[in-house]
Amino acid sequence: MHEIPYPVSITSCRDGSRQEAEVIRLTRELASSAIKARWWADPGLTLQEASREGDYHWDWVDHVGGLRARPFARAVAIRTTDGNLQAAMTYRVNGRSCLTPGDRAIFGDRLAAAPWNRDGLVSVPLYRGAGTALMVHAVADGHTLGLGGRMTLLSLPTPATRQFYERLGFQETGVEAGGMIQYELVPERATILLRDHGRL
């Protein structure tokens, strides 16, 4: 989707107010200055707490840098007016459907919210909704590329994960050897998601 950046709003956990933010392209430089340098720099966060998070070891700089040579890869983030990135995501527009062989799909490669937005990691999270905004963006991209918004991804088998993706309309399609769950959003549910978020 070429209309980037564009505004979105996310919710402040402090008072429930809507906060201005924008969907932006995530570059290697931004990954360095706003993810690598800031996400895990909270002095209140112990190494033990941080390393329990599934993405603590992810090198977003290297990852996003490696996508430059991949024309079907996309890297996006939610940036608030203070310059911080509240969530980041990479996806591919040349994914394949697991449910309907032959159909194309968006493949969700990586997705994570900033550590300061996560329940259980900080006592008072800052924002919610940034990850959902990125998911809606990826589905909208799949819509405008003629994929019907179909999207697949893999995630950990936790109740929170199941709840998050089922709320967005995804269904489980299989289990990977390592225990990761395959999820897929079919076009009918993608349409509902985009309507629910005012995009259709």
Added chain:
Amino acid sequence: MASKARALPRIHGDDTPVTGGLDDISRFLVDLPEPAMDTDDELVREILTLFALHPEMQSRYSEMDLRAMDDATRHVMLEQIRASLGIPPLRRHVR
């Protein structure tokens, strides 16, 4: 009169689960011919991606030179391609 200030209900943080991160995702992807033109232009990249995903569109517009077009013409072309593919337009995001 005693204050009746009420505590705001707690709003939970972002419930986005950490997702993905596999080193090798090739089996979840389709091999597509890479666009002939390397570009940082978002609009051109969108059109080239549509061509890769829908080769019949590339054939239809094979006489057109994306490099020589201005943005307004590219926008028209993009809308024509989407209309040909039956893609309903998205609404612009409203806060």
